[in-house]
Amino acid sequence: MNKDERVYNFSAGPSMLPLTVMEQASRELVNYRGSGMSVMEMSHRSKEFLGIIETAEQDLRDLMNIPDDYSVLFLQGGGSLQFSMIPMNLFRGSRVADFVITGSWASKAAEEAAKYGKANIIASSESDLFSYIPELEPASFTKNADYFYITYNNTIYGTRFTSLPDTGSVPLVSDLSSMILSEVLDIRRFGLVFAGSQKNIGPAGVTIVIVRNDLLGPVDPSVPTMLNYRVHAENHSLYNTPPCYSIYMAGLTFQWIKSMGGVEEIQKLNEEKARLLYQAIDESDLFRCPVTSKDRSLMNAVFVTGDEGLDKRFIAGAEREGLMNLGGHRSVGGMRASIYNAMPMEGVLSLISYMERFESEHKKGGSHD
Numbered sequence: 291m292n293k294d295e296r297v298y299n300f301s302a303g304p305s306m307l308p309l310t311v312m313e314q315a316s317r318e319l320v321n322y323r324g325s326g327m328s329v330m331e332m333s334h335r336s337k338e339f340l341g342i343i344e345t346a347e348q349d350l351r352d353l354m355n356i357p358d359d360y361s362v363l364f365l366q367g368g369g370s371l372q373f374s375m376i377p378m379n380l381f382r383g384s385r386v387a388d389f390v391i392t393g394s395w396a397s398k399a400a401e402e403a404a405k406y407g408k409a410n411i412i413a414s415s416e417s418d419l420f421s422y423i424p425e426l427e428p429a430s431f432t433k434n435a436d437y438f439y440i441t442y443n444n445t446i447y448g449t450r451f452t453s454l455p456d457t458g459s460v461p462l463v464s465d466l467s468s469m470i471l472s473e474v475l476d477i478r479r480f481g482l483v484f485a486g487s488q489k490n491i492g493p494a495g496v497t498i499v500i501v502r503n504d505l506l507g508p509v510d511p512s513v514p515t516m517l518n519y520r521v522h523a524e525n526h527s528l529y530n531t532p533p534c535y536s537i538y539m540a541g542l543t544f545q546w547i548k549s550m551g552g553v554e555e556i557q558k559l560n561e562e563k564a565r566l567l568y569q570a571i572d573e574s575d576l577f578r579c580p581v582t583s584k585d586r587s588l589m590n591a592v593f594v595t596g597d598e599g600l601d602k603r604f605i606a607g608a609e610r611e612g613l614m615n616l617g618g619h620r621s622v623g624g625m626r627a628s629i630y631n632a633m634p635m636e637g638v639l640s641l642i643s644y645m646e647r648f649e650s651e652h653k654k655g656g657s658h659d
């Protein structure tokens with residue numbers, strides 16, 4: 291690998307960004323479109339920045355087909371702060387929320403919600419190491435729950451929902467952190483969705499919340515002003531200084547997705563990348579994907595050899611070829627290839643080709659160590 295070359299970065303987050311987006315950002319870094327200053331130096335009330343945030347919001351609305359009665363908020367605190375903000379804002383009636391536990395992120399969301407009300411576990415795949423999405427029995431749902439919570443794509447375990455629970459009038463809330471803009475979603479099915487930026491959107495710093503307006507408070511007076519969705523909605527995400535540069539970068543990514551033909555086209559590419567990678571894993575005698583076929587993530591492909599030492603050699607060998615960050619999450623080990631929107635097809639093909647070479651080398655020796 292040449293030191294000056296970019297690598298294929300399979301990190302789960304922060305993760306790869308489209309090269310054209312970063313090249314554009316670098317051209318505009320010190321002088322944003324004739325303003326004589328960087329976006330980093332600009333007042334968030336300037337007409338240039340207002341143009342950036344308004345365009346970013348409109349582009350996201352176009353890409354995700356967000357109806358007018360939903361607010362788009364650009365917040366801070368990452369996906370993790372949403373685990374607290376959601377119960378603080380949405381516990382207004384029964385103070386009960388239903389949760390489907392499909393991994394650590396859903397568990398964390400339930401733990402936070404339990405600080406403010408009741409977090410009712412509807413189903414969990416924990417006993418099977420989160421290797422599938424549980425079947426849901428609507429009769430078990432809490433009729434008057436304040437919300438129903440799912441993690442759409444499980445970044446660590448490599449699973450995703452492929453159909454949504456019918457929660458009736460109970461608002462469905464979903465963590466889209468590792469799949470936003472990767473496939474077409476019907477926002478109308480949800481009361482609230484959110485995503486940190488550092489997986490499919492841009493650098494860390496901005497957290498996107500899309501919330502139906504009837505869910506914007508009123509909240510308990512003890513809720514901090516900064517954690518009140520309504521305050522941010524009424525102020526168009528400019529109640530205080532927003533993460534200006536991250537919003538600018540997110541806006542460039544939205545334009546890139548538009549230039550690619552929108553989310554429909556990106557989804558086709560993502561499906562093809564995932565299909566080829568899972569096919570290579572399934573056809574291999576060395577690698578195995580622990581996730582039930584129908585629940586496999588399009589974004590995070592998890593696989594193992596079954597031998598920890600061999601996994602480590604695979605990951606180290608991959609780095610020498612410029613295929614970086616293929617180690618699984620520290621809690622599960624094995625391998626994980628995160629193939630977000632910005633990962634080009636060539637990156638996936640390079641990985642597959644390396645997997646094939648690694649496998650044949652390890653067959654030749656006749657042993658797996």
Ligand SMILES: *Cc1c(COP(=O)(O)O)cnc(C)c1O
Pocket residue numbers: 303367368369370371395441443444445465466467468486487
């Ligand atoms: C990464 C991730 C988070 C946490 O995001 P932060 O921005 O680091 O707080 C939450 N949920 C999911 C599904 C994630 O992938």
